[in-house]
Structures are given as structure tokens and as C-alpha cells.
Amino acid sequence: MTGTDRASRPGGRTARVRADVLAAVEAELAEHGYDGLTIDAVAARSGVHRTTVYRRWKTVAGLLVDLLQAGADDAWEPADTGSLEGDLIAVNREVHAALTARPSVTQAVIAASFRTPEAAEALTQFWVDRYERTAVVVRRAVERGEIPAGTDAHQLLLTATGPLYHQLVLLRRPMSRSIADQHARVAAKSLCGA
Amino acid sequence: MTGTDRASRPGGRTARVRADVLAAVEAELAEHGYDGLTIDAVAARSGVHRTTVYRRWKTVAGLLVDLLQAGADDAWEPADTGSLEGDLIAVNREVHAALTARPSVTQAVIAASFRTPEAAEALTQFWVDRYERTAVVVRRAVERGEIPAGTDAHQLLLTATGPLYHQLVLLRRPMSRSIADQHARVAAKSLCGA
DNA sequence: ATCCTAACGCAACATTCGTCGCATTAGGGA
DNA sequence: TCCCTAATGCGACGAATGTTGCGTTAGGAT
Structure with missing residues (x-):
């Protein structure tokens, strides 16, 4: 055999x-x-x-899931600009570009994720992977001494990217790139009171 | 006539x-x-x-839209706790409760908004109204001298609530109430570097 | 009390969606 | 080259979804 x-x-x-x-x-x-x-x-x-x-x-969502996985860049990693703020700005600009593209595959997949559980699961896994990879920008910042060692990477990234997704996907309102940058800066400085 | x-x-x-x-x-x-x-x-x-x-x-989404409008509390207004941080925490707790309720009408309406434009429009209008009303917490903070006069209320509220929506609706991951509180605190202190 | 008609009930119809059984085609190994 | 069979093509079917025409009911004005 x-x-x-x-x-x-x-x-x-x-x-x-x-x-x-x-x-x-x-x-x-x-x-x-x-x-x-x-x-x-x-x-x-x-x-x-x-x-x-x-x-x-099987379903329309299945088609989009396959399209998403076919287009998934396995070599993707966040840019290294030398500072936490710069790294977060770079991340936010990528998110901003993906969500404002016309047509936006990301937006389409998000819509599909509200129809079938399989699409939702695929999208969740995609994001889990992306956020885990992006966590390296926080680790680098810790090594540089910019932020304390116990910092929750996911929470920090959520502070940076959350407002973009909410505004552009759920609220369905425009957001300029400069505002997206500002949210990255807010996230970078979110530990000043700690 | x-x-x-x-x-x-x-x-x-x-x-x-x-x-x-x-x-x-x-x-x-x-x-x-x-x-x-x-x-x-x-x-x-x-x-x-x-x-x-x-x-x-006409459609399932239309039903939810009507349900949303029928249940819209015209008298709703954000709590006044005496501080920006307290107000934002109160707002985030309401958002957190609405998104983690089972079943969550909010989650259902969001799902519907990805199906028909009418539902999307209704939801957008609902949120525009809510965020405008919530902006009063920022104005009160300005009057108290907590934050500068030119502060963008919507951007500040987005910093507080955006992470919750993203985590609970799009990423589909759990979030404790204490983490929700922390995001409110981050938003309240987001102007310390300005 | 009477009338008008908007709103509703009803049934048949049209369309779209998803499935099933079977014939046909074309990789890929022997 | 030949054979096996996974993958595809094909048509028909059943179920779910949405539409239309028409008769009936019940507000509400006179």
C-alpha cells in the first residue's frame, strides 16, 4: 500500500x-x-x-471562506518601524485599507460570517492568527522598555484597531486615515497612567 | 377638507x-x-x-427594524456619575450588557443589518442618535475642566466602546466586565499626552 | 345606524434554493 | 496504452420563499 x-x-x-x-x-x-x-x-x-x-x-459563505483562505498570506507579519507607536500606526493603516477598499473582501466575509457558523468560525480563526502574529509588536516594545512587561497584548491591539472596525463596519461611517493614526497613538500611550 | x-x-x-x-x-x-x-x-x-x-x-430584517424602533427608548440618556471615567464606565457596562445578553436583540439586529440595506440604515440611525446623546458626558467633562475644550466627542466614545463591539461582535470572543471597564478608563485618560 | 375602504385572510401561483440519482468525463496509476 | 474511479455534468425533483388576485372583515367618519 x-x-x-x-x-x-x-x-x-x-x-x-x-x-x-x-x-x-x-x-x-x-x-x-x-x-x-x-x-x-x-x-x-x-x-x-x-x-x-x-x-x-455548500453555501455562499463557503465560497467566501475558500476565497479568504486562498488569499491568506501565510508569510504576513507586522512591520517593524522601531517604535510601538509606529508599529501600531502601520497596523491600523493596513486595517483601514482593508476595510475601505471597494469592493472589500473583508467586509464581504464579515457579512457572510453572520449567515453561517462555518464562515464565522473561519473568520474568527483568521483573526486569532492575525492578532497572535501582531502581538510581536508589543513584545518588541516590552524589550525596548517602552511599556511594562505584564502588558496584555490583545487588549492593547484591541484599543488600537477596535475603533476602526466599529466605525467602518458596524457604524458604517467614514474614517480618515489620520483619525486611524490617532487611535493607534492613543493605544500606544494608553499605559501612561499605569 | x-x-x-x-x-x-x-x-x-x-x-x-x-x-x-x-x-x-x-x-x-x-x-x-x-x-x-x-x-x-x-x-x-x-x-x-x-x-x-x-x-x-416585507423581509425578516424589516421585522427586526420595526422591533428596534418600537423598543427605542426615547427618554434614554447616559448616567451622570460626576466624572468622565465613571460616565464612560457606565456606558461601557450598558454596551457590554446589551452584547452579552442571551438572546441579544442587538446582536440579532446587527446580523440583520448585513442582509438588507434598510436594516443597515435603521441601525446606523439608531447608533447616530445614541452617540449624539452620549456626547453629553464629554461636554460635562469639558465643563468640569477634565479635558480640553476642543475634544472630539465621537472619537473619544469610539475609543471606549469600539474595543467592546469588535471583541464581542466581530472577533466573537468573550470579554469580562472588568476589561470593559479598563477600556473605558483608557479612553478617559487618552488625552494625557495632549 | 349606515357606508366606505384600508387592512386583513385566503388560496393559488411563480420563483428561487438546495438535493438526489445517474450518466459522462478526465486524472493518474498499473 | 488501458483501466479505475473521483469529479463533474445533467435533469428532475421537493421544499422553502415570495407574489398576486380576490373575497372578507372591521375601523372610523358621516
Whole structure:
């Protein structure tokens, strides 16, 4: 026996179908937004049959989850600017760019996460991973002596990014990049009273 | 001529139907959450016919919007504790309670806002109103001399409440009340470097 | 008390959504 | 090259969702 997984065939056609479908998802997303994202429309545009899409991705949210994972940058890491404030500003600018892009895949995935638990779980895992990686900016700040050793990295990052997500995603109001920077500065100085 | 709106009849039966339907919405929400909230189920429970619900509320989101507006407390105003920090802590505790309640009508309406533009608009208006009313805590702090006169109230409130919404709604992770308090304190002291 | 009509109930219809059984195609190993 | 079968295509089906036309009921004004 070979010992490999017998029940999979990720070869040529399967990969091509996946690429076509995900491309169609992105295109439909750009044209009609998340609301107009239908399995039928994706199937029609990609040239793949409805049934195939249903079988492999199950739901609209599943399509977006796959798109999210396909586009996940495994090599991502936060910028190192030399100061906590600079690092947090860089992080906030990335978040700001992702949320104000048109169309925003991030916004679409967030919307999907409110429909099916699978999408919610995938998005949560994505963010857990991202916030864990970003925690290094706090550790570097501790090593530089900018902030005390016991600082809660997640809470600090939440202070920086939370206002952006709330304003741009939930309140659905605009936010300038400079205001986003200011929230990063507030977070960086949030320990001055401690 | 009377000059009143001729095309409306908000009388007895109409009001009763509305009350029954909204009560059914709340009950269904409590039992099955937002996912299990179906127009058919609401109609069946309320004893009102499907068609009537479709005609008056159109969508599931419309039902929640109406529930939100019906439950909007027009007399609401933030607590006055005597200090900016105390006021912000009180605000954050209200937000925390609303988001961690089970079932949370707020969470349900947020989910609905990602489905139809009408729900999104209603929720945005609701929050705009709430944040405007809450701005009085900042004005009081300015009068007491706690913070400078030019302080941006919305930005300050965003610093306090943003992390809560992000953690509890988008990241879908728990947050203790004491951490919520801490975010309020961070916001209150966010101007120490200015 | 009587009339008008907005709002509602009812049933049939149309559409969309998701599933199932079976035939066909095309990787990939022997 | 040949064979096996995973993956896809295809059409039909059932269920859920939303719509329409029409008859009936009950506010509310006269």
C-alpha cells in the first residue's frame, strides 16, 4: 500500500474548476457586492454546473471562506518601524485599507460570517492568527522598555484597531486615515497612567 | 377638507396585529436566535397570515427594524456619575450588557443589518442618535475642566466602546466586565499626552 | 345606524434554493 | 496504452420563499 490519502484527486480539472469558481466569486463580488452573490450566478459565470458548486462549497459563505483562505498570506507579519507607536500606526493603516477598499473582501466575509457558523468560525480563526502574529509588536516594545512587561497584548491591539472596525463596519461611517493614526497613538500611550 | 393623511388607518386591529407580530418576533428570537427567525414562523406564532406579514414588513430584517424602533427608548440618556471615567464606565457596562445578553436583540439586529440595506440604515440611525446623546458626558467633562475644550466627542466614545463591539461582535470572543471597564478608563485618560 | 375602504385572510401561483440519482468525463496509476 | 474511479455534468425533483388576485372583515367618519 502507498499510505497516501486514497480519497482525493486534486489534479488538473479539479484545480481548474476551483480557480474558475473563485475567480467568478471575486468578479460577482466586485459587481453586485455581497448581496448579489448567488451560487447560481457564480456557477453561470464560471461555466461550472450548479450541482458541482453546491457539492464542493455548500453555501455562499463557503465560497467566501475558500476565497479568504486562498488569499491568506501565510508569510504576513507586522512591520517593524522601531517604535510601538509606529508599529501600531502601520497596523491600523493596513486595517483601514482593508476595510475601505471597494469592493472589500473583508467586509464581504464579515457579512457572510453572520449567515453561517462555518464562515464565522473561519473568520474568527483568521483573526486569532492575525492578532497572535501582531502581538510581536508589543513584545518588541516590552524589550525596548517602552511599556511594562505584564502588558496584555490583545487588549492593547484591541484599543488600537477596535475603533476602526466599529466605525467602518458596524457604524458604517467614514474614517480618515489620520483619525486611524490617532487611535493607534492613543493605544500606544494608553499605559501612561499605569 | 381635513388636511390629515387620508391613506392611513392605525386603528385597533392594525395596532393589535403589529403588537402580536412583534411579540412573536421577540419570542422566536429568544428561542431560535436570528437564524431561526422566519417570516412563516412569525406569522404562525402570531396568528397573523403570512401575506399580511409580507405586505407590511416585507423581509425578516424589516421585522427586526420595526422591533428596534418600537423598543427605542426615547427618554434614554447616559448616567451622570460626576466624572468622565465613571460616565464612560457606565456606558461601557450598558454596551457590554446589551452584547452579552442571551438572546441579544442587538446582536440579532446587527446580523440583520448585513442582509438588507434598510436594516443597515435603521441601525446606523439608531447608533447616530445614541452617540449624539452620549456626547453629553464629554461636554460635562469639558465643563468640569477634565479635558480640553476642543475634544472630539465621537472619537473619544469610539475609543471606549469600539474595543467592546469588535471583541464581542466581530472577533466573537468573550470579554469580562472588568476589561470593559479598563477600556473605558483608557479612553478617559487618552488625552494625557495632549 | 349606515357606508366606505384600508387592512386583513385566503388560496393559488411563480420563483428561487438546495438535493438526489445517474450518466459522462478526465486524472493518474498499473 | 488501458483501466479505475473521483469529479463533474445533467435533469428532475421537493421544499422553502415570495407574489398576486380576490373575497372578507372591521375601523372610523358621516
